[in-house]
Amino acid sequence: GRPQIISNINACQVVVDCIKTTLGPRGMDKLIHSGNDVTITNDGATVLRLLDVAHPAAAVLVDVAKSQDDEVGDGTTSVAILAGELLSEAKHFINDGISAQVIIKYFRAACERAIKHVDSIAIDISNKSPEEKRSLLVKCAETSLNSKLLSGNKNFFAQMVVDAVMLLDSDLDHEMIGIKKVTGGSSTDSTLVRGVAFKKTFTYAGAEQQPKKFSNPKILLLNLELELKAEKENAEILIKDPKQYQSIIDAEWTILHDKLKKIADMGTNIV
Known part of the structure; x- marks a missing residue:
């Protein structure tokens, strides 16, 4: 009612x-x-x-x-x-x-x-030059930043946002754009990475000496693990001589080293 x-x-x-x-x-x-x-x-x-x-x-x-x-x-x-x-x-x-x-x-x-x-x-921009289209996009991005905390640096971030969007495919999947937060520095230290960025590298021995950036790397995708782990099920080994145990360990390491050698011979940068 x-x-x-x-x-x-x-x-x-x-x-x-x-x-x-x-x-x-x-x-x-x-x-x-x-x-x-x-x-x-x-x-x-x-x-x-x-x-x-x-x-x-x-x-x-x-x-x-x-x-x-x-x-x-x-x-x-x-x-x-x-x-x-x-x-x-x-x-x-x-x-x-x-x-x-x-x-x-x-x-x-x-x-x-x-x-x-x-x-x-509505304004048709289909016949505009790429430079004019980009200028209009930057102005739109600046307008949306006017009410944000970043308004003082709106041109800096508007340029960055437009660059990121221009890198997307025609479907404009914004999920392909990731934002990584790093403690320290000022907001203008932000940068656009035209690639894949990880906030923190994986921890392993010698990680500090590894390069922080790769350009046009060879990337290898695997669906198996490159490390030795204890089998929890469907694994049973019967040995009659204690000396055989070391041979089993050596065999496991040999298999792992063979895999690593093949990867190294391929010239792979990232696994």
Whole structure:
């Protein structure tokens, strides 16, 4: 009924009021205390994720923002505020006795007109030169960084982000871009690695003397282990002479050394 619809709208407005002040370059940070953790952020997606929303209607609004974050990666605060404002305007019509179905009908009509207007003002960059396309991408990246802590170095990081995106294939799988955090230095010490980077090398004897960078390496992929391990099952050896035990150990090492020699002879840099 009408009272339940009004109650749902009010619950959504409470959520919107929580994140409304985080929007824009002058948006304020929120301090969220959850259990033993304290989070300070002005990111709408983070705030909504940390909110313990129990009301079903408000939870739907949170899910809308999460979907926006998953699909686009930005605009979570904006989409939540927009949805909240639409509900706020619809609340007046509900109070006047207008059916919710009628309101939904004209919301859909308004959506179609909005999409047409966006299409009419869209700028086609398909005929632009690569330099012009890159310049537009950098400006878009800088705009999204205006409200972030990195806004002071937005051009530096915008250039880095665009370079990373330009390295992707046509499917633009952003999962192929990894971010490694290294303690120490300043934010401008960040760099883009055009390849594969490991935050820390594997620990083994002599690791300190190994090179930290390989260019155009030969990489060998194996589905077996290059180390000796005790068999836990399906392994049984019967010996009648203690001297035979050493021959078994020697045989294991011989097999391992043969594998390593083959790898070395192939000129492999990375295993």
